[in-house]
Amino acid sequence: MAAPMELSCWGGDWGLPSLHPESLTVMAYAKFSGAPLTVNTINNSWRTPKGDVPVLISEDIVISQPAKILNFLRKQKYNADYELSAKQGADTLAYIALLEEKLLPALLHTFWVEAENYCSVTKPWFASRIPFPLSLYLPGKMSREALNRILLTKGGPPLYSLSEVEAQIYRDAKECLNLLSKRLGTSQFFFGNTPTTLDAFVFGFLAPVYKVCFPRVQLQEHLKQLPNLCRFCDDILTCYFRLTVSGHSPSGQDTADANLQKLTQLVNKESNLIEKIRLSLFLCRWMTTFVRVHSTPLES
Amino acid sequence: MSLVAEAFMNQLAAAEPWPENAALYQQLKEDQILLSDNASSLAVQAFLQMCNLPVRVVCRANAEYMSPSGKVPFIHVGNQVVSELGPIVQFVKAKGHSLSDGLDEVQKAEMKAYMELVNNMLLTAELYLQWCDDVTVEEITHPRYGSPYPWPLNRILAYQKQWEIRRKMKAIGWAGKSLEQVLEDVDQCCQALSQRLGTQPYFFNKQPTELDALVFGHLFTILTTQLTTDELSEKVKNYGNLTAFCRRIEQQYFEGHDKDNSGTAAPRSAKRSLLR
Numbered sequence: 001m002a003a004p005m006e007l008s009c010w011g012g013d014w015g016l017p018s019l020h021p022e023s024l025t026v027m028a029y030a031k032f033s034g035a036p037l038t039v040n041t042i043n044n045s046w047r048t049p050k051g052d053v054p055v056l057i058s059e060d061i062v063i064s065q066p067a068k069i070l071n072f073l074r075k076q077k078y079n080a081d082y083e084l085s086a087k088q089g090a091d092t093l094a095y096i097a098l099l100e101e102k103l104l105p106a107l108l109h110t111f112w113v114e115a116e117n118y119c120s121v122t123k124p125w126f127a128s129r130i131p132f133p134l135s136l137y138l139p140g141k142m143s144r145e146a147l148n149r150i151l152l153t154k155g156g157p158p159l160y161s162l163s164e165v166e167a168q169i170y171r172d173a174k175e176c177l178n179l180l181s182k183r184l185g186t187s188q189f190f191f192g193n194t195p196t197t198l199d200a201f202v203f204g205f206l207a208p209v210y211k212v213c214f215p216r217v218q219l220q221e222h223l224k225q226l227p228n229l230c231r232f233c234d235d236i237l238t239c240y241f242r243l244t245v246s247g248h249s250p251s252g253q254d255t256a257d258a259n260l261q262k263l264t265q266l267v268n269k270e271s272n273l274i275e276k277i278r279l280s281l282f283l284c285r286w287m288t289t290f291v292r293v294h295s296t297p298l299e300s
Numbered sequence: 301m302s303l304v305a306e307a308f309m310n311q312l313a314a315a316e317p318w319p320e321n322a323a324l325y326q327q328l329k330e331d332q333i334l335l336s337d338n339a340s341s342l343a344v345q346a347f348l349q350m351c352n353l354p355v356r357v358v359c360r361a362n363a364e365y366m367s368p369s370g371k372v373p374f375i376h377v378g379n380q381v382v383s384e385l386g387p388i389v390q391f392v393k394a395k396g397h398s399l400s401d402g403l404d405e406v407q408k409a410e411m412k413a414y415m416e417l418v419n420n421m422l423l424t425a426e427l428y429l430q431w432c433d434d435v436t437v438e439e440i441t442h443p444r445y446g447s448p449y450p451w452p453l454n455r456i457l458a459y460q461k462q463w464e465i466r467r468k469m470k471a472i473g474w475a476g477k478s479l480e481q482v483l484e485d486v487d488q489c490c491q492a493l494s495q496r497l498g499t500q501p502y503f504f505n506k507q508p509t510e511l512d513a514l515v516f517g518h519l520f521t522i523l524t525t526q527l528t529t530d531e532l533s534e535k536v537k538n539y540g541n542l543t544a545f546c547r548r549i550e551q552q553y554f555e556g557h558d559k560d561n562s563g564t565a566a567p568r569s570a571k572r573s574l575l576r
Contacts, residue, residue: 065473090492094413097420149471157369179409 009054011041023054025204031240032195035078092198106173112146117214181226313394336426341373343517349553361448421489431465494539
């Protein structure tokens, strides 16, 4: 009876349904509450929305932030929290605030600010899923926004240099992971045996840290020393995302796309100017042959 | 600061007992201080009262600039200066006084989570109301913030601070919120605090902790500060156990200091007007 709901979000890799923490939170909540969402991952076409991801579209309503999307789903009677007591509901809000204040800066830093991670993993991955001219601009913009957010919220005096800010945010994140581990203890989910909103948020923040293979991984190494949190992520992935994880790899990965990905990675790794010139010459030659093959001849 | 510097500071702190002449600095109480700074200052004062550590409140127009982190309040103890509630709690702990020693690990995690909730929602809402709501900015914030300084410095400083706060709001996604949404967030936060407090005297049953001090600081200031509208204090008044909690802490920890006229903040619940 409910109108069909479509969720547009970033796709996944490394065994995850999505790499983006907020998209992952919404997808996890939809699985927990049984909401029938059609998930459209952002691919190379121009039609998918780029700003403010994830976006839920239901008939004519467009909702964009995770908290608002979850509220909307609850109003549609897809509520994962109906068995919680009032105090547990309050705890949910408090722990979500803890995640946003303490864990999110380090997560943003690992993905978007740490130079090696950004250049070798994040930027090529996101650039390959955004259509051509935007792919040169959007990842850079997301990186700048992440750095801005970190500096504005955590970067005031007495921390004067970026390395001091980095040290502080990683320390806060590790403390947050320890607190979450103590709170989870040995139970399967945070509030007993059924997953709730808090589990969706924790999963959304932890799973990217846990699964994505970065060159610089201090947060992942710390997380791997907390076995109950790793078990928590693995449980949710196998129980709730098993059916879509295998079928989630994009089926239409054509060779041009793969070539572009490899080329972007090469360009980012090699900082040699001559190599870059050589590569761009190759690109031009490839594109001109492509155009020549596919354009109709003018003379009859 | 780095781990080494922190360990060094803890070592220095542990070396001396709490002196008699510890001072807490904030902005001028009658004319200059704003809602959010007053809340933070009151939270620190409540915390120190709960630890039974004497401190006198000193009001200075340039308190914000004297502070090592740019935020008020800060305390001057011996030859060390520490600002903001988090570092002050750690500093006091290094001196051997702590309110949260009796809590187990899970309770400590909960306490930290609730403190982040208050900082994330209540404090940000207060900042939003003060600096992003045009009516309040025009009528209250700008006149108060620059009041100790002559024209044009008062306007320049106020605009500079406003620009800084608005940048931060934009980075965390609050710039697009309307006042109603912010008030709804405050309501949600108060509901969570009210449900957590329940019928207990303090958040962790018998003994007050730094969470109680923080919540008291913010809620008491919201209840007793007159702004252009009463909507913010109405949101808090909806929860009877929160107002009873504030009254209880006020009576227990601030009653005896009425005579002290370097002023603990508003010991009576009479409305102090922040309107010029």
